[in-house]
Amino acid sequence: MERSSSDGVRSEGTRADGAPNEGVRADDPAEIGRRVLRLRAERGLTQRQLAEPAYTPAYVSTLEAGKVRPSEAALRHLAERLGVGYEELATGRPARLAAGLRLRLTDARRALATGAPGDAAALFRALHEEAVTHELAAEQADALLGLGDCLLESGELTDARDCFAAAERLLADDPLPRRVPAIRGRATAHLLTGELRYACYLLESTLDELNAASLHDPEALLLLYTASIAPYMDMGAHARAAHAAELALALAPGVGDPALVAGMHRGVARTLIAEGRIAEADASLAKAQELYRQLHIRTELAHCHWMRGYVHAQDGDLEQAESELRTARDILASKRAALFTEQVEVELADVLRRRGKTEEAEALLRPLLMSGADGAGDETGALGAGRGAVHAGGAHRLLGLIAEERGDTECAEEHYCAALSLLERSSAAGDLADLCRLLGDLLRRSGRVEAAMDAYRTGLGHRAAPGTTTLGPAPATPPM
The missing domain is CATH 1.25.40.10 (Tetratricopeptide repeat domain)
Structure with missing residues (x-):
């Protein structure tokens, strides 16, 4: 007969810590029976002492043999007699x-x-x-x-x-609101890979599902609307991004998690920047920054410095922009947050180039890209098609500008074409029009008028319907 007692002998169905062996369900009647037998032996109780007054010794014997599944009432009685919690007896999990x-x-x-x-x-x-x-x-x-x-x-x-x-x-x-953080995580991974359209699809379809089921959970909705702002902006869907920001702001008073509220302020700031409302954007970032500082969340704090650097760059204060971006890079590098560090270095390089520090900008950009102009990065190092594609396109654009400024038109064209390929693959319409203009101007100056016209037409195609995507109708607005 299998026995288990305080001398260290255990039944073959369980491990030394009382948990079931792999492949054995913890709530299997035989497994419960073994636990009861082990605990009874450890406490020196007879089957009669364990059973009375509610049950018989025969019932305990049958239960210990795994021939009967005990009811909840029986398990609670046995747990009380054995001096353990109900959950521990029912599942084998240690108390608490x-x-x-x-x-x-x-x-x-x-x-x-x-x-x-x-x-x-x-x-x-x-x-x-x-x-x-x-x-x-x-x-x-x-x-x-x-x-x-x-x-x-x-x-x-x-x-x-x-x-x-x-x-x-x-x-x-x-319930779906419980799954929303996982969905948001998947969407963010696709966004960083460069799959902007699919990131939008994940977020929008989840919003529609929540609204269709009348699951108007403020935290879930705030998380989804905030997460959707970045892919909307990168796709050039500024109107949809602004609408998501408005809804996020309306939801925020009903949310108790300060990290979610801080993320909302950071997302809203991006739409304000696009609208030219620089002072309001900086104020929104200041709110997020203070919350992250109180919560000691350094990565998100770095993102605030990053965005404030972008705000200063848009406002023409390049010295302050450089300072903020260097702070962001230092925080991210100290945390070994590799991808975000590389992305902020692209934006820092843009500011350095505009400040006349061309050699430093180029030295910062080149290690970020795989060799060759196609930007085919991987997930272990350089930026590229599968890793930070939008910023990889930005790095090639900057290297093209630097090459053009020093008169190397062939190198500039290679970088512009590499950037165009990356941004088109990512559906990053927000940057494509400007890039097509740069490429068209370069081709026109070199006498290739037809090719220049093709580049301009491509750019105009991406600007033809500002504020829209090809994803269909926006998600329904939830009741506030």
């Missing part, structure tokens, strides 16, 4: 395990906010393994969400997308 895991997930989030994504990723992986061992689906999903965010920062976009998709599958039976 889920609560402890959630506290450690919070610690891992704090590690990501203040330190390197690689270090935080190790914590999330360990917590995920522990949650899998104890069949804690919600905690598994939260660990995967945290790991996905780590991988986004370090630029491992395919792995990040897979983490968010796995979290979404784990939460498939949960």
Whole structure:
């Protein structure tokens, strides 16, 4: 007969920590029976002592043999007699395990906010393994969400997308608002890869599904509307981005999470910049910056410096723009947030070129791109088609301008064409028109009038319907 007692002998269905072996369900009647037997033996109780007064010794014997599935009432009676919690007896999970895991997930989030994504990723992986061992689906999903965010920062976009998709599958039976962070994560991974249209599709279809089901959860809606601003802006859909920003602002008073509110202010600032409302944009960023500083979220704080640098550049204050962008780069580099560091370096290079620091700008840009002018980067280093495609296009555009300024028209044309390929693949209409103008002007000056006309026509095609996308109608507006 299988026995389990305090002398260290255990049944073959469980491990030393009381958790079931791989492939054995923790709530299987045989597994529950083994737990009852082990705990009864450890406490030196007879079957009669455990059973009375509500049950018989024969019932306990049958239960320990795994021949009957105990009711909730029976499990609660047995748990009380054995001095353990109901959940521990029913599932084999140590008491307060889920609560402890959630506290450690919070610690891992704090590690990501203040330190390197690689270090935080190790914590999330360990917590995920522990949650899998104890069949804690919600905690598994939260660990995967945290790991996905780590991988986004370090630029491992395919792995990040897979983490968010796995979290979404784990939460498939949960209400849609619970799955929204995973969907937002997937959309962000596609955005950073350069798949702007698909990022918009994910966010918009989720908004429509929420509204169709009357699931007007303010936090879920705010997260989705805020996340949609960046791909809208990159696609040149400024009107749709501005509408998303208005809805986000209207939702914010009903949201208690300050990190979500800070993200909203940062997203709204981008639409204000596009409208030329520079002072309002800077004020919105200042609000976000203060919230991130209070929350000690360094990556998002760096993003605020990054955007404030962009605001100053748009306003013509290049010295202050350079200072803000260098601050952003230093924070991101210290956190080893590789992809974001590379992206901010592209914008810093733009400011350096405009300030006449051409050699420094070029030295900053060249290591960011794979060799050759096609921008075919990968996910482990350089910017390119599968990693930061929009900023890769921006880097080629800047290198084209630098080449043109020194009279190397052949090199300039190569970089402009590489940028055009990247931006067209990404549907980044917001930058395409300007790039087509640069390429057209270059071709016209070199006497290639027909080719120049083709470039101008391409640019005009991307400006033909400002503020729109080809995604169909915008999501329905939720009731406020």
